[in-house]
Amino acid sequence: MPSFDIVSELDKHELTNAIDQANKEVTTRYDFKGTDSVFEVNGTTVTMKTESEFQLNQMYNILVEKANRRGIDIKCMEVKDPDIQLKTAKQVVEMKEGIDAGLAKKIIKKIKDSKIKVQAANQGDSIRVTGKKRDDLQEVMQMLRTQEDIELPLQFNNFRD
Structure with a gap:
């Protein structure tokens, strides 16, 4: 029968590649010069760290673009509320699977x-x-x-x- x-399912290898490409773009872009902006991946959790909420939004757009190019559907992304303090901003994006x-x-x-x-x-x-x-x-x-x-x-x- x-x-x-x-x-x-989420292809974790493609996620790692997308994060690497996003980190590369953040380090070369002029509007991120001098900021310690970085994407960190831990399992299926992506953490974006930068200095302001505006830059977090820019980083999220970069993440979506790179993930789309690598064949990761953005429907699996669950964006958490940003944690914004005086000189640091942090936001977590959960990649759902199952x-x-x-x-x-x-x-x-x-x-x-x-x-x-x-x-x-x-x-x-x-x-x-x-x-x-x-x-x-x-x-x-x-x-x-x-x-x-x-x-x-x-x-x-x-x-x-």
């Missing part, structure tokens, strides 16, 4: 409401979709790609025939 998995229980229920409900003859089951960080026909599975993939209200980027892998 054909099946596939719906997952939301499908939590609430989003999994929402996706499974959408699949069932579409009346496509498939079964969907939550498997922790992924959702397994099984059906008798490969065409039905591809129809589910296409339907999920067009959904606007799913707040995480979805990937489809482990396709078995």
